[in-house]
Amino acid sequence: xxxxxxxxxxxAIPSFGSERMGAPVVAYVRIDDAPxxxxxxxMSPDLLIIQDPTLFHAVDxxxxxxxxxxxxxxxxxxxxxxxxxxxxxDLPEHHVATVAATELAMRHIGRPTPNTVLxxxxxxxxxxxxxxxxxKAINDKFSGDVAERNVAAAQAAHDQAHxx
Amino acid sequence: xLQQIEGSAAVAKAxxxxxxEVIAAYxxxxxxxxxxxxxxxxxxxxxxxxxxxxVESEFGAMSTCIGSSAxxxxxxxxxxxxxxxxxxxxxxxxxxxxxxIVMTVGNxxxxxxxxxxxxxxxxxxxxxxxxxxxxxxxxxQAIDVHIQAFRLAEAxxxxxxxxxxxxxxxxxYTRVDVPEQEAVDRFLPGFQPRQVLDPEAPVTMxxxxxxxxxxxxxFLAHYKQLEALGLIPEQAAEFREIFGRDSGGLLxxxxxxxxxxxxxxxxxxxxxxxxxxxxxxxxxxxxGALSIRSYRPFPSEALxxxxxxxxxVIVFEKSLAVGIGGILAGxxxxxxxxxxxxxxxxxxxxxxxPITRENLRRMFxxxxxxxxEEPHFHDISMDVIRRELERxxxxxxxxPSAENILRDVGLVAAARTI
Numbered sequence: 001x002x003x004x005x006x007x008x009x010x011x012a013i014p015s016f017g018s019e020r021m022g023a024p025v026v027a028y029v030r031i032d033d034a035p036x037x038x039x040x041x042x043m044s045p046d047l048l049i050i051q052d053p054t055l056f057h058a059v060d061x062x063x064x065x066x067x068x069x070x071x072x073x074x075x076x077x078x079x080x081x082x083x084x085x086x087x088x089x090d091l092p093e094h095h096v097a098t099v100a101a102t103e104l105a106m107r108h109i110g111r112p113t114p115n116t117v118l119x120x121x122x123x124x125x126x127x128x129x130x131x132x133x134x135x136k137a138i139n140d141k142f143s144g145d146v147a148e149r150n151v152a153a154a155q156a157a158h159d160q161a162h163x164x
Numbered sequence: 165x166l167q168q169i170e171g172s173a174a175v176a177k178a179x180x181x182x183x184x185e186v187i188a189a190y191x192x193x194x195x196x197x198x199x200x201x202x203x204x205x206x207x208x209x210x211x212x213x214x215x216x217x218x219v220e221s222e223f224g225a226m227s228t229c230i231g232s233s234a235x236x237x238x239x240x241x242x243x244x245x246x247x248x249x250x251x252x253x254x255x256x257x258x259x260x261x262x263x264x265i266v267m268t269v270g271n272x273x274x275x276x277x278x279x280x281x282x283x284x285x286x287x288x289x290x291x292x293x294x295x296x297x298x299x300x301x302x303x304x305q306a307i308d309v310h311i312q313a314f315r316l317a318e319a320x321x322x323x324x325x326x327x328x329x330x331x332x333x334x335x336x337y338t339r340v341d342v343p344e345q346e347a348v349d350r351f352l353p354g355f356q357p358r359q360v361l362d363p364e365a366p367v368t369m370x371x372x373x374x375x376x377x378x379x380x381x382x383f384l385a386h387y388k389q390l391e392a393l394g395l396i397p398e399q400a401a402e403f404r405e406i407f408g409r410d411s412g413g414l415l416x417x418x419x420x421x422x423x424x425x426x427x428x429x430x431x432x433x434x435x436x437x438x439x440x441x442x443x444x445x446x447x448x449x450x451x452g453a454l455s456i457r458s459y460r461p462f463p464s465e466a467l468x469x470x471x472x473x474x475x476x477v478i479v480f481e482k483s484l485a486v487g488i489g490g491i492l493a494g495x496x497x498x499x500x501x502x503x504x505x506x507x508x509x510x511x512x513x514x515x516x517x518p519i520t521r522e523n524l525r526r527m528f529x530x531x532x533x534x535x536x537e538e539p540h541f542h543d544i545s546m547d548v549i550r551r552e553l554e555r556x557x558x559x560x561x562x563x564p565s566a567e568n569i570l571r572d573v574g575l576v577a578a579a580r581t582i
Contacts, residue, residue, distance in 0.1 A: 004168035004339055012337040035339075037302070037435030039332045040520040 001137035002119065002129045003031040011036045024059055031128060045069060047126065049118050051101075053082055062087040069095065070126050072161075074114050076100035097125050099161050108153035109146075120154025124161035131158050167342050171303040171333045174340045175242075175268055175326075176201030178307040180211045181348040182266075182314045185237035185355075188217035188228035192247035193280050194330035195270030199242050222247040226254035226265075233263035234369055236357040238314065241265065244330055245272035248286045252293070259294035259385065261369045262358070264317030266310065267295075270330040271431070271482075273515040277566040281516020282330040283482035284431070287459075288491050294385045296324040296392055297460040298412065299430040303333055304340050308411030309457075311343070312399050315352050319399070320392045327459070329432040329482075331516065343407060351406050389461035396458050414463035417470050419445065420452035425532050426471055426505075427453040428496055429480040433519050437480075440524045449532060456492070464499035474505045478531045480542070482513040489539030506534070512542025519543070548572050 003010035008031055015026040028042040044064040050073045055061050062084075065071070071088055073079070075098050079088070088096045099121040101114030108117075116138055123131040131154075138150045169177075175198045179187075187206065189199035206216040215232075219225045225241050233239040243251060248269065258265050274285040287297055298313060300306045306328050313324040328334060359367060373381050393414065400413035410416075418438055420426045427437060434455045444451050454470055456463065471477055477500065479493035488494070493509030500507060508531060513519045523543045530536050552569055555562040562568065 001168045001337075004166075009339055010168065010337075013332070014335055037438060038521070039329075039336070039432050040436050041518050043520065043522075 002133035005133040005136045008033055009035050024055055051114060068092055071096045072122055072125055073098045074101040076103055097161050099157050101157060104153050104156050109149045116150040117153045117157040120157035121161035124158050165342050166339055168339050171306060171336050172197030173201050174303050174307050175310060177342055178310040179240050180205050181345050182311060182352055183212055184214050184240040186215050186232035186239045188219050188225045189241045190219055190222045190225045192244045194272055194334045195242045195244040198268055222251035223254055226251040229265045230258050230263055233265050234361045236360040238355040239265045242268035244270040245274055245286045255290055255293050258323045262321040263323055264321055265323040266313045266317055267325050269325050269327045270334045271327055272330040279515040282332050283514045285483055287325055287327045288483040291460060296322055297327055298458055299327045301432055301434050301455060303338050305411045307340055308409055311348055312403055312412045316395055316399055318355055319395055321358050322388055332432050347406055393461045414458045414466045416455045416457060418453045420454045420470060423452035424450040425476045426474045427478045427480060430456045436521050440521045462495050467499045471500060471505055477505045477507045478510055480510045484511045508536045509539035510542050511539055
């Protein structure tokens with residue numbers, strides 16, 4: 001929705017599986033200046049958002065990541081403490097970031113929903129979408145108090161990721 | 165107006181703008197979001213005087229649709245997979261009575277093994293139910309073809325299924341142009357039923373017909389479908405005039421003209437194919453594609469005209485007639501009878517198996533070298549199958565195959581990560 005605000009074409013496809021709490025889930029996004037006709041899963045992402053770092057032990061989340069790709073991880077720990085050196089050591093500088101998105105979500109939104117928070121942090125890492133578009137998208141999707149809280153959380157994540 | 169919305173929301177908006185008077189539906193994944201969206205719109209009073217009927221099952225849904233359509237109301241429903249099987253008797257009745265109901269099929273596999281993901285097994289199971297079946301390639305077409313479907317159904321006095329790939333389209337958030345109500349009203353006039361249940365002027369709908377006239381009534385069903393072959397392109401042309409978009413129609417070639425090899429398919433997979441085939445053409449291969457948009461009625465003549473000079477036709481489909489091969493391939497062969505093209509049947513994407521540019525490229529490369537076996541099962545693991553076949557032969561009680569294979573695949577997947 002943020003990319004749409006910028007006049008770009010985008011496609012979001014969730015990957016559904018057995019609906020169990022705690023099961024690993026994947027969702028894909030494509031953003032392009034041209035219309036998107038592909039519907040295959042994204043297998044070589046330019047950008048990887050990892051919502052739960054415990055997945056490092058269960059799934060090869062870095063599979064197919066572009067050599068100059070970006071990684072954003074939802075964790076209160078530092079990258080160095082995550083034991084993922086091998087996977088990220090060849091990425092360019094400033095391409096890997098962490099943000100304590102769940103904690104920020106709890107503080108601002110009151111629920112463990114790190115989605116909008118991670119989007120805020122993402123715009124500090126790359127300019128594929130702009131922070132102002134994320135705010136617009138949040139305000140399109142939500143209204144009133146919920147929108148305000150999500151915007152505050154995204155702002156905090158954006159600032160935190162910038163500082164990192 | 166351009167919007168970034170889920171495919172199901174797009175369909176719900178399109179259906180609402182068609183001013184349905186009765187919607188009767190039962191939820192089933194992956195179609196549920198469509199009728200949920202419509203239910204909310206009806207509740208908010210955004211769909212005129214439309215009645216949303218909560219029913220106890222899919223059989224109840226289609227039976228209610230039959231009743232409301234027979235009473236002269238513009239009627240809509242949606243289903244998927246096992247839900248369609250459960251309503252099947254009523255599905256045949258709807259077309260037999262000539263009732264212009266529109267139904268979205270969020271295409272999903274039929275179990276067992278139970279599977280919620282996309283293939284075309286559900287709508288294919290109703291391919292002979294005398295409904296019109298239109299396939300869409302993306303969510304813009306999903307909007308546009310639903311609007312065309314109501315008009316087509318009412319003009320032909322036949323029910324229409326709009327088939328869209330479950331999850332791949334129903335759950336994808338993409339940019340779509342949601343038309344203005346005024347434009348939809350211009351394209352789609354109010355429903356003028358050809359027959360109405362009216363206590364003042366009683367008629368029998370669905371009379372019993374014996375051997376003396378059954379064949380004639382069935383021929384009429386066939387004839388009405390052939391008539392629809394003329395209506396579908398006419399309406400697509402009128403739609404283009406009002407909305408400025410090329411949606412619907414019988415079929416759509418993509419760089420197929422004059423090509424030695426033409427890939428024939430339906431639905432959303434054409435998007436990935438276009439990209440692979442453009443690469444192959446750039447490397448000098450004479451290859452194009454053709455997407456069938458009206459599966460029933462089947463556009464045999466238009467297909468013959470498009471493929472008259474092709475040497476090789478590769479039919480790719482997400483459906484399997486167990487015991488023979490591809491279903492669409494059979495239809496294509498029948499349509500192309502007497503023409504020189506060799507027709508290959510490729511079955512893939514079953515139960516939501518991802519169809520990727522990479523595996524498509526491998527299959528097309530084999531195809532242009534005439535190395536595809538008959539039928540060809542796309543991206544299938546023969547190792548897994550061989551192991552289960554050995555178990556079946558060697559053990560007295562090998563257990564259920566689906567569970568055995570799942571265990572094997574789990575082992576294989578785990579071994580790969582070590």
